Amino acid sequence: MPMSERVMVRQGLFTDGEAPALLGSRCTVCGAHHFPRHDTCPYCSTEDPVPTELSGSGTLWAWTAVTSAPPGYQGEIPYGLGVVELPEGIRVIARLTEGNPSALVSGQAMELRIVPLHTDADGRDVVTFAFAPADAS
Numbered sequence: 001m002p003m004s005e006r007v008m009v010r011q012g013l014f015t016d017g018e019a020p021a022l023l024g025s026r027c028t029v030c031g032a033h034h035f036p037r038h039d040t041c042p043y044c045s046t047e048d049p050v051p052t053e054l055s056g057s058g059t060l061w062a063w064t065a066v067t068s069a070p071p072g073y074q075g076e077i078p079y080g081l082g083v084v085e086l087p088e089g090i091r092v093i094a095r096l097t098e099g100n101p102s103a104l105v106s107g108q109a110m111e112l113r114i115v116p117l118h119t120d121a122d123g124r125d126v127v128t129f130a131f132a133p134a135d136a137s
């Protein structure tokens, strides 16, 4: 059976493949990292931060479960939603592969995954980024 085509839920947010990465930016003046990419540093207003790929691992800072679909959302519910702190010092709001809040603990290691979200009208798998507990297979 052929693999169905994969499309990203939005271009410019992440790379797909063996070692996926979030596409962020880094300010050359104050050193702050941003996600998603910014044209202007939100901290010091310097223009044209450098595009950079962010770390694919981080630690869980806060999380919850989403039990009703947000407007326009076509994926499954419930699903996990959390804040993951990356080594670059930024906190990223992301989908979590674990939808049961009691299965997660503060500060645990998380790693980036690209996961299916839903199938579009053309039968393609729409994928998005999510963080999974690092010890999960």
Ligand SMILES: [Zn+2]
Pocket (backbone or CB within 6 Å): 027, 028, 029, 030, 031, 032, 041, 042, 043, 044, 045, 046
């Ligand atoms: Zn800056």
